[in-house]
Amino acid sequence: MTNPRLRIAPSPTGYLHVGTARTALYNYLYARQKNGVFVLRIEDTDVERSSKEMTEIIIEGLKWLGLNHDEGPFYQSDYFSHYTDYLPQLEKTGGIYRCFCTPKELEERKQNVIAEKKAWKYDRKCLHLSDEEIKENIEKKKPFAWRVRVPEGKTSYDDLIHGVIEKENSEIEDFVIVRSDNTPVYNFAVVIDDFRMKITHVVRGDDHISNTFKQLHIYRLLDATPPSFAHLPLILDENKAKLSKRTGTVSVLAFRDMGVLPEAFVNFIALIGWNPGGDREIMSLSEMTDLFSFEKVTKKGGVFDYKKLEWMNSKYITNYDSSKLLDLTMPFFRSAGIETSSFDREKLMKIMDSVKEKARYLKDIPELTRFFFEDVKTYDEKGKAKYLTPERIEHLKVLKEKLNSLKEFSHDEIENIYKTYAGEKDLKGGDIIHPTRLALSGRTEGPSLFLMMEIMGKETVFSRLTKIIESDIL
Numbered sequence: 097m098t099n100p101r102l103r104i105a106p107s108p109t110g111y112l113h114v115g116t117a118r119t120a121l122y123n124y125l126y127a128r129q130k131n132g133v134f135v136l137r138i139e140d141t142d143v144e145r146s147s148k149e150m151t152e153i154i155i156e157g158l159k160w161l162g163l164n165h166d167e168g169p170f171y172q173s174d175y176f177s178h179y180t181d182y183l184p185q186l187e188k189t190g191g192i193y194r195c196f197c198t199p200k201e202l203e204e205r206k207q208n209v210i211a212e213k214k215a216w217k218y219d220r221k222c223l224h225l226s227d228e229e230i231k232e233n234i235e236k237k238k239p240f241a242w243r244v245r246v247p248e249g250k251t252s253y254d255d256l257i258h259g260v261i262e263k264e265n266s267e268i269e270d271f272v273i274v275r276s277d278n279t280p281v282y283n284f285a286v287v288i289d290d291f292r293m294k295i296t297h298v299v300r301g302d303d304h305i306s307n308t309f310k311q312l313h314i315y316r317l318l319d320a321t322p323p324s325f326a327h328l329p330l331i332l333d334e335n336k337a338k339l340s341k342r343t344g345t346v347s348v349l350a351f352r353d354m355g356v357l358p359e360a361f362v363n364f365i366a367l368i369g370w371n372p373g374g375d376r377e378i379m380s381l382s383e384m385t386d387l388f389s390f391e392k393v394t395k396k397g398g399v400f401d402y403k404k405l406e407w408m409n410s411k412y413i414t415n416y417d418s419s420k421l422l423d424l425t426m427p428f429f430r431s432a433g434i435e436t437s438s439f440d441r442e443k444l445m446k447i448m449d450s451v452k453e454k455a456r457y458l459k460d461i462p463e464l465t466r467f468f469f470e471d472v473k474t475y476d477e478k479g480k481a482k483y484l485t486p487e488r489i490e491h492l493k494v495l496k497e498k499l500n501s502l503k504e505f506s507h508d509e510i511e512n513i514y515k516t517y518a519g520e521k522d523l524k525g526g527d528i529i530h531p532t533r534l535a536l537s538g539r540t541e542g543p544s545l546f547l548m549m550e551i552m553g554k555e556t557v558f559s560r561l562t563k564i565i566e567s568d569i570l
């Protein structure tokens with residue numbers, strides 16, 4: 097068997113949708129697993145609705161997810177005039193014909209049929225034109241479209257996910273493949289492209305199943321073996337309706353912009369509608385590549401569960417490489433107005449490590465760490481009443497002096513001072529830890545105190561303790 101060739105073929109008429117990203121992912125996984133090729137083809141023949149900007153957004157989104165293509169991007173618009181090159185070949189088979197019906201005529205006939213409470217399908221008026229009538233129309237330069245003549249019988253194919261699906265040809269109308277302005281319709285362009293690009297597996301959304309039957313008729317006329325088809329179930333929102341812009345976030349880059357890690361996002365979308373078996377949920381792209389199979393893709397739609405994404409993202413953040421995490425968090429610091437330049441990279445990485453476990457999204461990190469970078473202006477009210485009592489402030493005073501004697505202002509040395517002091521005074525750790533934390537961060541919760549102190553450095557720690565000791569903020 098030759099190596100498979102797969103493709104993702106987005107239409108740049110909108111942002112990169114979550115559903116398209118998942119389709120790209122399954123194509124990618126299968127291509128990688130089978131040492132195949134993953135092609136990116138931009139289906140931009142709908143000139144009015146497509147834009148260059150959207151194309152860039154789609155490419156950027158796929159890149160962000162790490163779904164790198166091997167060939168392309170190919171643009172359908174570059175090939176625009178070539179689709180019709182196939183018409184003579186198809187005409188020879190007798191399987192296509194010119195349709196001179198105008199949109200107005202079609203609409204009138206359609207309304208008549210509907211008035212009789214019947215379903216409309218093209219009535220084949222032009223299939224029955226005589227050779228003379230056709231000749232005459234052509235001579236008169238009457239515009240015409242090309243339609244496929246769908247024969248009697250049934251059309252069926254074996255879907256890699258749904259199994260054998262069959263359709264009565266009587267349900268498929270003689271459909272247009274080239275419009276009267278000579279432009280190809282999607283069903284035609286997609287077949288010609290998949291054929292030219294030697295695509296072996298077409299993996300796409302369920303909503304294309306009905307198109308597949310039409311496309312199979314084009315393959316038949318081309319005398320070409322159709323690719324294998326796999327139609328993926330829809331992604332649903334929490335109300336089990338099709339995930340849409342109206343009910344939630346559907347743009348992939350919007351998830352990046354809220355601070356979802358690409359690895360977490362890829363892992364999360366992979367599991368909407370695919371279950372590799374077992375209860376393992378956290379998987380890298382290469383692990384998923386090994387495990388992927390169409391048999392394990394569900395037939396029914398899968399729900400996009402935001403809570404699960406949040407959980408998964410926080411797991412990924414917790415285990416992420418600090419240096420990479422820092423790079424990805426920098427834009428979030430900037431948009432939160434936090435100036436990080438007073439810390440060197442090593443310290444910034446420690447700051448990342450100190451809050452990794454608490455962040456659900458990267459956008460949480462600036463707020464979790466703001467006090468490292470900025471002076472404390474407000475103190476938690478409840479905490480103030482509870483922890484900054486005169487007695488405890490007295491402890492802070494003594495502790496500050498003890499800390500002053502430290503040669504190295506490090507986590508272990510600081511911890512040693514606190515432990516010894518608590519022992520001497522018969523205090524619980526919290527009796528001195530909570531007041532210190534509040535004095536240093538204004539908060540009652542946060543990263544490990546001693547690590548936080550080490551990162552802040554002696555100078556900052558001292559000035560913040562002094563502020564509490566000397567002022568009467570209570």
Ligand code: GLU
Nearest residue numbers: 105106107139286300304
């Ligand atoms: N451009 C089509 C879409 O975005 C591609 C469908 C296909 O993969 O054949 O839905």
